[in-house]
Amino acid sequence: MNKLVLLTLAGTLAGAAPAAAQTTEKLDAAALAKIRDEGLNRSKVMETAFYLTDVNGPRLANSDGLKRANEWTKAQLTKFGLANANIEAWGDFGRGWDIEKSYVAMTAPYYHALVGIPKAWTPSTPGLVRKQIVVVKANTEADLAKYKGQLRDKIVVMSVAASLKPATEGAIRRYSDEDLKKLAAPVPPPPPGTAVAQDGRKILAALRAAMTDMLVSEGAAGVLSARGGIYGTFNTSNGAPYAADAKPALPEIETAPEDQLRLIRLVEAGVPVEVEMETKTRFQTQDLKGYNVVAEIPGTDKKLKSEVVMLGGHLDSWHAATGATDNAAGCAVMMEAVRILKATGLKPRRTIRIALWGEEEEGLYGSRGYVKNHFADPATMQLKPEHEKLAAYFNLDNGAGKIRGIYAQGNETAAPIFQQWLAPFADLGASTVTLRNTGSTDHIAFDAVGMPGFQFIQDGLDYFPTTHHTNQDTYDRLIADDLKQASVVVASFVYDAAMRDQKLPRKPLPAPAKPQ
Amino acid sequence: MNKLVLLTLAGTLAGAAPAAAQTTEKLDAAALAKIRDEGLNRSKVMETAFYLTDVNGPRLANSDGLKRANEWTKAQLTKFGLANANIEAWGDFGRGWDIEKSYVAMTAPYYHALVGIPKAWTPSTPGLVRKQIVVVKANTEADLAKYKGQLRDKIVVMSVAASLKPATEGAIRRYSDEDLKKLAAPVPPPPPGTAVAQDGRKILAALRAAMTDMLVSEGAAGVLSARGGIYGTFNTSNGAPYAADAKPALPEIETAPEDQLRLIRLVEAGVPVEVEMETKTRFQTQDLKGYNVVAEIPGTDKKLKSEVVMLGGHLDSWHAATGATDNAAGCAVMMEAVRILKATGLKPRRTIRIALWGEEEEGLYGSRGYVKNHFADPATMQLKPEHEKLAAYFNLDNGAGKIRGIYAQGNETAAPIFQQWLAPFADLGASTVTLRNTGSTDHIAFDAVGMPGFQFIQDGLDYFPTTHHTNQDTYDRLIADDLKQASVVVASFVYDAAMRDQKLPRKPLPAPAKPQ
Incomplete structure (x- = not known):
């Protein structure tokens, strides 16, 4: 999580409370049960987190550690069975x-x-x-x-x-x-x-x-x-x-x-x-570019596979520790979510794309660069063809705690959908939908150009003030049960979004930040 | 505090609860008010603690740091107006x-x-x-x-x-x-x-x-x-x-x-x-001896001034930090107590002697050596003439928290006296007398040869598990209000013991540890 989080939260205006459900969501109970079984009983999330933290080390923007992690995650996502794994430059960052x-x-x-x-x-x-x-x-x-x-x-x-x-x-x-x-x-x-x-x-x-x-x-x-x-x-x-x-x-x-x-x-x-x-x-100074790691589970529905459900979190960290809670935990959960989806053999209708962002800590650069390259430039709000194809983006970057719900980011039509998607997870402690915005991480890049980008609510554990941007943000801070739960909830949300007849509803398009 | 504390506490048998008061203690309310005023309103305890910790540094047994602290405390006690300040060898320790x-x-x-x-x-x-x-x-x-x-x-x-x-x-x-x-x-x-x-x-x-x-x-x-x-x-x-x-x-x-x-x-x-x-x-390896620092406020009563009330704590520490809570805090409070007694101009009848012990952490060596040299060898229980002259010994070494009462160490006749001595400090949170023993620090050396040695009950604050024998036992852990309170309670106890008509009652003499 980027360092502006506290001010941004304080400066945020929430809309009204979620309205009553507008539509009834068709949930695939058998699929969700498979996801839960795989995620709770055959989890690899701690192993993934171990490689992200202890083995790859600190992952400062454009550092050797981040390069190692980029290479490792690309290879590991491929091992999990994902397609099109790629380390994709988002633009110019600066010195490693x-x-x-x-x-x-x-x-x-x-x-x-x-x-x-x-x-x-x-x-x-x-x-x-x-x-x-x-x-x-x-x-x-x-x-x-x-x-x-x-x-x-x-x-x-x-x-x-x-x-x-x-x-x-x-x-x-x-x-x-x-x-x-x-x-x-x-x-x-x-x-x-x-x-x-x-x-x-x-x-x-x-x-x-x-x-x-x-x-x-x-x-x-x-x-x-x-x-x-x-x-x-x-x-x-x-x-x-x-x-x-x-x-x-x-x-x-x-x-x-x-x-x-x-x-x-x-x-x-x-x-x-x-x-x-x-x-x-x-x-x-040889390579001043910044990178994101992306990989896909191709969709299986002829009509819908050109549409994309994205999930992600930033892979970069500060340098004094191994960025376990900020944000190896989020990346491990997202990687585990796609591993679960592959392991269960479920066939998502839409394409699912994971993105592990670079250079978030300095200003959400990785996700903003990606959004600008693929979807729209918030300065002009000129939309690229991919803009309309994005069904949803889900982000995780509030520490290593289990998921307690989701920030609907002021999207009043999405909120009642999330309420229904969360219903199967009440026993795991995830049931809260708030219309409030949360900021300071990568879903903001999507939200800024009018796409449905969301971040989950997580238990804080020792994130503030102990691990966030400190020398003590290490693997030892991770609690396996929390990360397993989060993986199951994320995998289910992503699956729900990939199977739904319609993409998630959007808020009105924002005005260009710098009108021409 | 020596590292055996937890086991010793667990292994200790308490006697019965304190019996009702046997005697009525004559307390000098005006003197106690002066002590309280000096100790709460013109305290030097944090300044003393600063010099003991930050300035003198870690004080491992027979280290340069402990030597610096010995010299500084001797000089400072003399500045406070004490007599006979001395760095006194207690015996052979080992290498610095x-x-x-x-x-x-x-x-x-x-x-x-x-x-x-x-x-x-x-x-x-x-x-x-x-x-x-x-x-x-x-x-x-x-x-x-x-x-x-x-x-x-x-x-x-x-x-x-x-x-x-x-x-x-x-x-x-x-x-x-x-x-x-x-x-x-x-x-x-x-x-x-x-x-x-x-x-x-x-x-x-x-x-x-x-x-x-x-x-x-x-x-x-x-x-x-x-x-x-x-x-x-x-x-x-x-x-x-x-x-x-x-x-x-x-x-x-x-x-x-x-x-x-x-x-x-x-x-x-x-x-x-x-x-x-x-x-x-x-x-x-030039000087393998261990040392204690002692200094006195000579008694003023012709008949009683040959009797001694002692107070003390160990000055040595472990080496990774500056031993603030273990036990610069105890030493600063004891030094402040004698400073208060000098500053108030009160005239104790008995002699008051402060002792800052060396080499406690390795086995209470400083106090045990002192007791053997001055009072008795617990192995033989051959008593020296000074043995009968000791009115009481008070120790402080359970961290940096304020005093909540005192361990009567199984002394059933002393307990009701302490209850009365504590009465003026109920408003400062100190009112508990327990007959229980507490161990692992220097009053044990006195208790072991049948002399009345006691340790105060203190609030733990962050002593366990955070500061005790850790790299984080630094000046930053000290809370001025706690140390001021402790100084006032200790000064009052020492004054009460110096003024009382009789020395504190004793338990029966123990048998020799190694009978001849």
């Missing part, structure tokens, strides 16, 4: 980047190895560097200017909030019945201040860019920064741009807040602090 | 050991920096070594023998439990009223199987020793092991003996379970895994 060494420690007043990892797309240090640190506290460019002349050959420690809030809640959370009831109801308008928060982010980004330029021009040796986390879990993201022509940045390590706070407290108490760091990072 | 470099990463099938730290008293690697790994699963020496011939020049990864239990509870816990009621009641006898668990530990220790010998003789390059923890928190302890004449061991790093499990899963799936590690550790 991988870590070859990551080491940081405090060496004075005593030795302490810090927990940390280079921020993405930051350059290497010139070998092992050992320097005094300077703590920089700056909320404005004027604050920043005060440090001029003090940073040469120093390791800059960016200040953070003064203390950590003790963890009073368990990491694992599930939706209660009450939570789901609230989720199914329309949301109130966003509270005043949401727009301000967005402005705050822009100001911060501008400050951050100014800071990088200044640190480089002042000749600082490196940067240590921290954003969030507790007890050795910490957030991570990029510390420099990935564009081929990006301005130079400094070697930078994101640390666990406990370590960062210790450095800051020592400096504030007047204790001289020295840090050594060694990062070796490798940029790849 | 400090870390100068700690680095470990997986380098194949892809690069991943592991979270880990050398186990205490393990030797250095010969620079950076990069080796293939072998996973060793052995529950018996016969299991172990199967690996002969496979370990030369390999990094050995010790197997661990197959998966991590998701964290469903928050890290921070406090005693509820119900919990305290249960704690005040006698405990049932230990469940069958407790003795077996003790046997299991011995078997494991013997296996571990055999394993070390074999790994050394087989020529393994190093060891990675993991015991417990989740989300980047991990346990740590020693991996080799500290005795001056200890047999050689291998360089060994204790890792976060997530990292260890990833290595194991990859090997089990047939993926070749390579790890690089570099540890630089420094042994100190």
